[in-house]
Amino acid sequence: MRNTPVQLHVITRIVAFIILAFSVFLFFAGHNNPGGGFIGGLMSASALVLLYLSFDLKTIKRVIPFNYAKVIASGLLLAILTGIVGMFFGFPFLTQFFDYFPLPILGETELTTALPFDLGIYLVVVGFTLLVILTVAEDDN
Amino acid sequence: MEILMILTVGVLVTVATYMILTKSLLRVILGVVLLSHGAHLLFLTMANLKQGSPPLLGEEASSYADPLPQALILTAIVIGFGITAFMLVLAYRTYKAHGTDNFDELRGTEDE
Amino acid sequence: MSTLHFVALAPFIMAIFVPFLYHKFRHIHTGWFILPIPLLLFIYLIQYLPLGGAAMETVERSVPWVPSLNIHFTVFLDGLSLLFALLITGIGTLVVLYSIYYIANKKEEPLNNFYVYLMMFMGAMLGVVLSDNLIVIYVFWELTSLASSLLIAYWFHKEKSRYGAQKSMLITVTGGFAMLAGFTLLYMMTGTFSIREIISYGDVIVSSPLFLPAMILILLGAFTKSAQFPFHIWLPDAMEAPTPVSAYLHSATMVKAGIYLVARFTPVFGGQPEWFWIITSFGLFTLLWGSVSAVRQKDLKGILAFSTISQLGLIMSLLGLGSAAFHYEVVDGQSLYTVAVLAAVLHLINHATFKGSLFMVVGIIDHETGTRDIRKLGGLMTIMPITFTISLIGVASMAGLPPFNGFLSKEMFFTGTLNSATLDVFNVQTIGFIFPIVAWIASIFTFVYCMIMLFRTFTGNHQPEKLEKEAHEAPMGMLISPIVLASLVIVFGFFPNLLAYTIIAPTMQSILPGLLEPGEQFYVNVYHWHGLNTELFMTMGVVFFGAMIFLNARKWQETAFYLKERDPLNWFYDNGLVGLIKGSTAVNNVQMTGKLRDYFSFMFIFLVVVTGYMLWQRDAIAIDFANTAEISPYMYLISLSLILSTLVVPFLSKRISAIIVVGVIGFLVALLFVVFRAPDLALTQLLVETVMVVLFLLVFYHLPELRKESFKPAFKISNLIISIGVGLVVTLTALSAHAFSAANPISPISDYFVENAYALAGGNNIVNVILVDFRGLDTLLEVLVLGIVGLAVVVLIKFKSQKGEDV
Incomplete structure (x- = not known):
C-alpha cells in the first residue's frame, strides 16, 4: 500500500488485542455465563480478520505463522481425545467430568473436562473462519 | 407476540423461496441465508416465547427461557455459517471457471 | 453361540481367508483348501441322524440379534432342516472336489472369486435351512440370490453370463422381497418372527383377513426361487454359470430353497384349500411345461435346466397334494395323503443324486469335447465309457425306470396323484382326475428328453470335425464326484429303506406335525414291486409312448415347435425390462432438467401440496390469539423493520446493497434473540454476521453485478405463486401448531x-x-x-x- 493509514494501524493494534482478550474471557466464562467455544472462537477470529484487513497479508503471516488447517485438526483431535478419556474408565464416549479443587491464587476452582472439549471447538471455529477467508483472499493475488 | 413472530417468519420464508427460485447464484445464496434466519426464528417461537429469565442458573430466577431450542439454534447458526461460506466459495470458483453466475448457462452438457 | 451357529457361519469365515490362501499358495488349487469345510460340516451333521428307529430329537439354540425387534438368530434343527443341511454340505463336498478339476488353476481364472462366492452361498443356504427366525431366513435368502447371480456372472466377460445373472437376480430378489412382505404380515397376525411359534398360532392366521395375502406373498418368494411357472425363465439362462455351480445351485440346493420354504410353511397354511390348489396346480403345470420345453432344447445344459424346472414342479405339486393330509386320520403312521409328502421327500433326495451326477457328466462332456450341442455330439459311448455308464444310470433314474431310485419316487408320485383324484375335500372330485393325467403326460415327455440326452450324445456317428477338441475320457479326479452320486442312485434304488427312518420319517414329521400321537412315527416302507397296479401300467405306458415319440423324432423335429427353443415367456421379461428402462428414462428426462430452479420448484410444490393437503384434510388449521405472550411496543418496530427489509431484498439490483440489507436482517435477528432472552444466540449471531459480511464482500468483489432477472413473465408469476404458497403453508402450519400446543400443553x-x-x-x-x-x-x-x-x-x-x- 502506498499511503499507509497510520491511524488505522494504531487503532487496530489496540482494538484487536482488546477483542482478543475479551474473546478469551468469553471462552472461559462460557460454562456459567454467555460465551463458550463458539462465541469465543468467532470473536477471536474476527479480531484476527481485523488485523488482516488493516495490515496486508504478508505482514500478518510473518507475525502469526499458523497453518489454520492444522489448527482445525488439532481442535478436532483435542475434542475427540477429551471424549475418549472417559472411555478408559468405562464411561460412554464424551462423558464429561468436573470437580472443585483448591488452587493457589485462584482459590477453590471448578475444573471440568468440558473445558478442553470447548477449547477444541474454539480452535476449530478460529481455524475454519480464517482458513476460508485467507484462502479466498490469497487466491485474489 | 407469537403470531407476530410467525408472520415475520412467513415473510422471511416467502422471500427466501423467491430468491432461491431465481437464476443468479448470488441471489440463491442470499435466499438460503434468509431461509435459515426464518427457520431459527420459527424454532425459537415454537418453543413458546415465555418471558422468563435467560437460561443462566446464576440469575436464580423462578423460570427460564427454554434452553434446548437455544442450544439447537446455536448449532444451526454455526453450521449455517459453514454452509454459507462453502456456497460462497463454490460460487466464486464457479464464476472464475465458467465466467457466468447464471444457472441456465451453467447446465451440464446434453449427454450428462 | 453354539456349534450349530458355527455350522452356518463357518463358510463365511472361510470366505474371508480364501483370498489370502489364493495369493499365498498360488501353485496349489484353492479348492483343496475349501474341500475340508463342507466335508467336516457333513460329518458333523450326520451325527444328528436318529439311528435304530428312534424319533429324531430336535435341537434349538438361540442368540439374540436385535432383541428389541424380536429378532433372534435361533438355530433350529429338525428333520427337514437336517435333510437340507446334509444335501447342502454333502453335494457341496462333491461339487468342490469336481470344481478342482473342472476349473483349472490358470492365470485368467479368478479362483479366489469363485470360492468366495461359493462359500458365501453355502453359508447363506445353511443359514436359510437352519434358522427359525423369519427375518434371519430372509437375510440369508437374499444372500443366496446374491451369491447365485455372482456365480452365474463368474465369466463376466461373456454377454450371456451377465444377462443370466441379472435375470436371476431380478426375479429371485423380487420374489424375496414379496416374501419379506409376507413375513411381515405374519408378524402382524401373530406378533412373532419365530416359525415354531407361528405354527402354534395356526387358528389365528387362518381366521385373519391377512391370511390369503400373506400366503400368496410367501409363495411368490418360494416360486421365484424354485423356478415355478411363470418365474422359471431365469433358470435356463442361469446355465451360463460354470457347471459345478449349475450342479450345486441350480439343481441340488438353491432352487430347492423354495421347496424348503413351502415344506416349512405347510404346518402353517397346509390344510387350507387355497394352499392346496395353488401349489398343486402351479406345480403340475410347471412339471408339464418344463418337460415339454426340455424336449425342444439342443444344449445339454438347457435340457437339464428345463428338466430341473419340471422336477421341481413335481416335488412342489406333491407337497401341495400332501397338504390335504391334515384332513385325514392317520392310521398306523400313514394315510392316503401322507404318501404324497413321502414321495416329495424321497424325490427330493433322488433328484439331488441323479441330477447332480448328470450335471457333472454334462460338464465333463463340455470340458472334453468343447461343446454341449447335441447336434454336434454323438458316438461318445466308446470314447468315454465311464462317463457313459454314469449317464446311463442318471438318465434311467430320471426317466423313472427300475431298479433305480427315480422309479421309486415316480411310482409314488403316480400313487399320490391317483389318491388325490378320490379326495373328498376341496371339491377335488370334480376335476381331480386331471392330476394323474397331467402327471402321466409330463412323464412321457420326461422319458423323451431323457432318451434324447442319452442317445444323441453317446450313440450315432462320432463327428470329430464339429468338435473343438479331440474327445477323450475325463481325468479320474473329475469322475469321482459323479461316480459317487451315481452309486448313491443305485444304492438308494436297491435299499431305499436305508433312508426311511433315518431321514424321511423325521422330515415328514416336521412337514406334517400334529398328525401323530406322541411317540409315534410315520410309516415309511419303500419297495419296488407293488403288484400289477395302475401305477405300473402307467409307467409301461410312459415307456411305450415315450419310445414312440423318440423314434419318430425325425418328423416332429422339422416343426417350428422344435426349431424355436427359447421359452416364449422370455418375451415378457425382456420387453418388461426394456419398458421399465424406457419408462424410467422418460420420467427422468421430464424431471431431471439440469436446472436448479426446476429441482427447487419440485421440492417446494411437493412441500406445499403434501403439507397443505394434510392441514386441510385433518382440519388442523387453527389460530389461537388468547395464549400469546404480550407484545411490547418496540417489538412492532423490530418486526416491522425486519419484514420491510426482507421484502426489499428481491428488488435490489446492486450487489453491495443486497449484502448490506441481508446483513441488516441478520443483525435484526440478533436483536430478536436479545429480546427473547437468548444471550448466547445473540452473541453468536452478531459475530457470525460480522465475519460473514467480510467473506461476502471478499467473494462478491469478484462476482458480476446482479442482473435483472430475465425470466419470462410466466416464470416470474409461477415463482411468485410457489414462494407465496410455501410462505403461506409454513405460516399456517406454525400457527396451527402453536394453537395446538396451547390447547394440549406438554x-x-x-x-x-x-x-x-x-x-x-x-x-x-x-x-x-x-x-x-x-x-x-x-x-x-x-x-x-x-x-x-x-x-x-x-x-x-x-x-x-x-x-x-x-x-
Whole structure:
C-alpha cells in the first residue's frame, strides 16, 4: 500500500488485542455465563480478520505463522481425545467430568473436562473462519 | 407476540423461496441465508416465547427461557455459517471457471 | 453361540481367508483348501441322524440379534432342516472336489472369486435351512440370490453370463422381497418372527383377513426361487454359470430353497384349500411345461435346466397334494395323503443324486469335447465309457425306470396323484382326475428328453470335425464326484429303506406335525414291486409312448415347435425390462432438467401440496390469539423493520446493497434473540454476521453485478405463486401448531436440563452445558462438519486442475 493509514494501524493494534482478550474471557466464562467455544472462537477470529484487513497479508503471516488447517485438526483431535478419556474408565464416549479443587491464587476452582472439549471447538471455529477467508483472499493475488 | 413472530417468519420464508427460485447464484445464496434466519426464528417461537429469565442458573430466577431450542439454534447458526461460506466459495470458483453466475448457462452438457 | 451357529457361519469365515490362501499358495488349487469345510460340516451333521428307529430329537439354540425387534438368530434343527443341511454340505463336498478339476488353476481364472462366492452361498443356504427366525431366513435368502447371480456372472466377460445373472437376480430378489412382505404380515397376525411359534398360532392366521395375502406373498418368494411357472425363465439362462455351480445351485440346493420354504410353511397354511390348489396346480403345470420345453432344447445344459424346472414342479405339486393330509386320520403312521409328502421327500433326495451326477457328466462332456450341442455330439459311448455308464444310470433314474431310485419316487408320485383324484375335500372330485393325467403326460415327455440326452450324445456317428477338441475320457479326479452320486442312485434304488427312518420319517414329521400321537412315527416302507397296479401300467405306458415319440423324432423335429427353443415367456421379461428402462428414462428426462430452479420448484410444490393437503384434510388449521405472550411496543418496530427489509431484498439490483440489507436482517435477528432472552444466540449471531459480511464482500468483489432477472413473465408469476404458497403453508402450519400446543400443553423435555445442569455438569449456562456436555456428540460432529467444509474450500481453490480448467 502506498499511503499507509497510520491511524488505522494504531487503532487496530489496540482494538484487536482488546477483542482478543475479551474473546478469551468469553471462552472461559462460557460454562456459567454467555460465551463458550463458539462465541469465543468467532470473536477471536474476527479480531484476527481485523488485523488482516488493516495490515496486508504478508505482514500478518510473518507475525502469526499458523497453518489454520492444522489448527482445525488439532481442535478436532483435542475434542475427540477429551471424549475418549472417559472411555478408559468405562464411561460412554464424551462423558464429561468436573470437580472443585483448591488452587493457589485462584482459590477453590471448578475444573471440568468440558473445558478442553470447548477449547477444541474454539480452535476449530478460529481455524475454519480464517482458513476460508485467507484462502479466498490469497487466491485474489 | 407469537403470531407476530410467525408472520415475520412467513415473510422471511416467502422471500427466501423467491430468491432461491431465481437464476443468479448470488441471489440463491442470499435466499438460503434468509431461509435459515426464518427457520431459527420459527424454532425459537415454537418453543413458546415465555418471558422468563435467560437460561443462566446464576440469575436464580423462578423460570427460564427454554434452553434446548437455544442450544439447537446455536448449532444451526454455526453450521449455517459453514454452509454459507462453502456456497460462497463454490460460487466464486464457479464464476472464475465458467465466467457466468447464471444457472441456465451453467447446465451440464446434453449427454450428462 | 453354539456349534450349530458355527455350522452356518463357518463358510463365511472361510470366505474371508480364501483370498489370502489364493495369493499365498498360488501353485496349489484353492479348492483343496475349501474341500475340508463342507466335508467336516457333513460329518458333523450326520451325527444328528436318529439311528435304530428312534424319533429324531430336535435341537434349538438361540442368540439374540436385535432383541428389541424380536429378532433372534435361533438355530433350529429338525428333520427337514437336517435333510437340507446334509444335501447342502454333502453335494457341496462333491461339487468342490469336481470344481478342482473342472476349473483349472490358470492365470485368467479368478479362483479366489469363485470360492468366495461359493462359500458365501453355502453359508447363506445353511443359514436359510437352519434358522427359525423369519427375518434371519430372509437375510440369508437374499444372500443366496446374491451369491447365485455372482456365480452365474463368474465369466463376466461373456454377454450371456451377465444377462443370466441379472435375470436371476431380478426375479429371485423380487420374489424375496414379496416374501419379506409376507413375513411381515405374519408378524402382524401373530406378533412373532419365530416359525415354531407361528405354527402354534395356526387358528389365528387362518381366521385373519391377512391370511390369503400373506400366503400368496410367501409363495411368490418360494416360486421365484424354485423356478415355478411363470418365474422359471431365469433358470435356463442361469446355465451360463460354470457347471459345478449349475450342479450345486441350480439343481441340488438353491432352487430347492423354495421347496424348503413351502415344506416349512405347510404346518402353517397346509390344510387350507387355497394352499392346496395353488401349489398343486402351479406345480403340475410347471412339471408339464418344463418337460415339454426340455424336449425342444439342443444344449445339454438347457435340457437339464428345463428338466430341473419340471422336477421341481413335481416335488412342489406333491407337497401341495400332501397338504390335504391334515384332513385325514392317520392310521398306523400313514394315510392316503401322507404318501404324497413321502414321495416329495424321497424325490427330493433322488433328484439331488441323479441330477447332480448328470450335471457333472454334462460338464465333463463340455470340458472334453468343447461343446454341449447335441447336434454336434454323438458316438461318445466308446470314447468315454465311464462317463457313459454314469449317464446311463442318471438318465434311467430320471426317466423313472427300475431298479433305480427315480422309479421309486415316480411310482409314488403316480400313487399320490391317483389318491388325490378320490379326495373328498376341496371339491377335488370334480376335476381331480386331471392330476394323474397331467402327471402321466409330463412323464412321457420326461422319458423323451431323457432318451434324447442319452442317445444323441453317446450313440450315432462320432463327428470329430464339429468338435473343438479331440474327445477323450475325463481325468479320474473329475469322475469321482459323479461316480459317487451315481452309486448313491443305485444304492438308494436297491435299499431305499436305508433312508426311511433315518431321514424321511423325521422330515415328514416336521412337514406334517400334529398328525401323530406322541411317540409315534410315520410309516415309511419303500419297495419296488407293488403288484400289477395302475401305477405300473402307467409307467409301461410312459415307456411305450415315450419310445414312440423318440423314434419318430425325425418328423416332429422339422416343426417350428422344435426349431424355436427359447421359452416364449422370455418375451415378457425382456420387453418388461426394456419398458421399465424406457419408462424410467422418460420420467427422468421430464424431471431431471439440469436446472436448479426446476429441482427447487419440485421440492417446494411437493412441500406445499403434501403439507397443505394434510392441514386441510385433518382440519388442523387453527389460530389461537388468547395464549400469546404480550407484545411490547418496540417489538412492532423490530418486526416491522425486519419484514420491510426482507421484502426489499428481491428488488435490489446492486450487489453491495443486497449484502448490506441481508446483513441488516441478520443483525435484526440478533436483536430478536436479545429480546427473547437468548444471550448466547445473540452473541453468536452478531459475530457470525460480522465475519460473514467480510467473506461476502471478499467473494462478491469478484462476482458480476446482479442482473435483472430475465425470466419470462410466466416464470416470474409461477415463482411468485410457489414462494407465496410455501410462505403461506409454513405460516399456517406454525400457527396451527402453536394453537395446538396451547390447547394440549406438554411439559418440555428441557426441564431435565434446567434441573440437572448444575448438579450433573457443574455449569450455570444451560445452553453451553447442553452443547458441551449433554449433547456433546452433536457438537463434536458439528465442528467436524466445519473441518470438512474448511478442507473442501482449500481443495476447491488451491487444487485447480493443471490445465486451468475447472473439474
